[in-house]
Amino acid sequence: xxxxxxxxxxxxxxxxxISEFSIERADLAVRIKRRVETQNEAGSSxxxxxxxxxxxxxxxxxxxxxxxxxxxxxxxxxxxxxQILKSPLVGIFHNSRSPHGPPLLRKGDxxxxxxxxxxVEMLRLMHEIHSDVAGEVLEITAxxxxxxxxxxxxxxxxxxxxxx
Numbered sequence: 750x751x752x753x754x755x756x757x758x759x760x761x762x763x764x765x766x767i768s769e770f771s772i773e774r775a776d777l778a779v780r781i782k783r784r785v786e787t788q789n790e791a792g793s794s795x796x797x798x799x800x801x802x803x804x805x806x807x808x809x810x811x812x813x814x815x816x817x818x819x820x821x822x823x824x825x826x827x828x829x830x831x832q833i834l835k836s837p838l839v840g841i842f843h844n845s846r847s848p849h850g851p852p853l854l855r856k857g858d859x860x861x862x863x864x865x866x867x868x869v870e871m872l873r874l875m876h877e878i879h880s881d882v883a884g885e886v887l888e889i890t891a892x893x894x895x896x897x898x899x900x901x902x903x904x905x906x907x908x909x910x911x912x913x
Contacts, residue, residue, distance in 0.1 A: 835903060840872075841894060859884070863879050883906075885906065
């Protein structure tokens with residue numbers, strides 16, 4: 750391959766918008782790699798829009814908190830917290846101790862710290878999942894006998910005092 754053919758090849762690759770090319774023969778090995786710079790004007794405008802929306806949102810939040818500040822001194826609302834219990838393992842979630850047994854938990858049940866809230870089957874071994882919070886079960890997000898991943902939400906518990 751002479752210099753003229755090489756120039757022709759480079760021109761062809763640039764016209765086809767190819768960023769990398771290589772060819773190997775017994776007597777020749779050619780590798781052409783060019784830097785491709787892209788301009789993302791749409792991405793920058795989206796970013797500026799997001800920043801503008803976030804700034805506007807914080808201004809609105811500050812205004813609302815200022816307006817509600819007067820009401821907070823006259824009305825006290827008991828504090829509620831939602832805790833999400835997550836799976837410590839990868840496996841199959843079971844909401845009972847045996848295949849046809851009663852469920853360990855239902856929506857609305859009360860759980861205590863250390864109580865067994867479910868089982869995760871991994872490699873045909875059953876592992877008990879214990880609650881690390883006390884409160885009321887609002888939702889069981891993991892399906893019975895369905896696969897769960899590490900860190901996946903199993904259930905949501907409301908801790909703290911209930912507001913009527």
